[in-house]
Amino acid sequence: MARLSKRRREETTSGGTTPAGRPGPAPKPATPRASTTPRASTTPRASTPPRASTTPSRYRAQRVTLARPWWQSPWAWGGGLTVVVVAVVVVFIVLGSSSPSKSTSSSSSNQLAPASVLAAVTGVSPSVSSTIAAGGVADPLEPVTGSPAALTGPNGSPELFYLGAEYCPYCAAERWSVVIALSRFGTFSNLHITMSDSNPDDIPNTHTFTFYGSSYSSQYLDFAPIESEDRSGNPLQTPTAAEENLVTTYDTSPYSSQTGGIPFQDLANSYILSGSGVNPELLQGMTWQQIANTLTDTSNQVAQAIIGNANWLTAGICKVTGGQPGSVCTAAPIPTLEGQLGSS
């Protein structure tokens, strides 16, 4: 490169004018460039499988645990059901405590007498009856004095009036004999079974029949039963004024040791039966079928008491029916017992 003239060299170093005559920019001081590390030679990258795009952590989706709705919790259904059931039971308890009577109709809670039990009481063998005879039972028929008018029923036949109650254990025991005796003269229908009350201080749950809701048909005898109260002591049937008069007149001394006691029976105004000829304690713990099953065993205490008592009642009925029917009233031991009855 040709050297600039001396003049040009001087003008250049002293801030001389540009060739056009204007002053040129002041020369900048030379700024030293930062020394740069020479770039290392880059080796070509080995091919790598494409990576899934990794988003910075701050953008990563967060797992949010959503609260389960309450109705989907494990305890919701079971807990809800429990609450509902408890509420229903509480309602039943309130209803039960507010209603004093189980039902005005005891037959709604009593079962019809099973056929096997009915067969046993209506089919007592004549030989068994004869063998047992009085069965050690004392004469329960108290003759009525004063010769009152005969008590007859709607059919004009001699009437047996019975007053008892379903709760009464002595009535419970007596009914077995009454059913056996009356079945010899007629037919029961719609006879239900029940038990005496469950009072543990009494003789509880004596298995028996109930005359409530039943009917009796006979050409020899009319039967007028009154069950005054059910097992819980709630009113069932009310005696008529005439029947109440019978009770007032005869359910007292000298015919009854306990005024107004039950069971009370008036046989045609000829005989009074007060109380039970069968001790209900004999029937404790026995079901209807078990009691019925004893009625074929002449050595059984229960059979002796029930059938013996029934034989006495049969003898009394034969007395007021004039010995009718003959097949019953002439069969042993009835004539013998009839002869032992007190006379009015």
Add this chain to the structure above:
Amino acid sequence: MESWSAGQPRGAGLGAWFLLAVGVIGLGISVYLTTLHYAGVAPYCTNGGFVNCEGVLKSQYSFVPGTSIPVTVPGMVWFIVSGALAAIAIRCARRGLSEPAWLRPVHVLWAALGLIAVLYFIWAELVQLHELCEWCTSVHVLVFLCLLAALARLQSGVRAAEGPR
């Protein structure tokens, strides 16, 4: 949560075994009461006062309406069916099979039917008879527990079908 992979035996779960146990116990009580009924023997229970099981068991409400069949007979049938449904679940688990889709809902329905009957009997005891029967109450509790267990199994089955959240 149960493993549902076919062919792999797995545990049947506590619920199924509980339901089977309830069925067996309930069937035992029903058989006991039914046998005593036809034998004419009173069951071993409290007799007297409010708790009077003999009084309840001899009432009209202890018979199928219109028949002389004691309600313990349909009770036996109920527990047999309930136990059979539980046994199906256990058998499927042991063989590594999936339970039939209808099994759990049907068990809930069956248990619900039982509960309806139970509420009827409780009404009869408390409102009509004013007496309680111990044997009856124990059966009622078993039926109620059966429904709770069947419901729990149904719920667990629904959650398994939905998958994890």
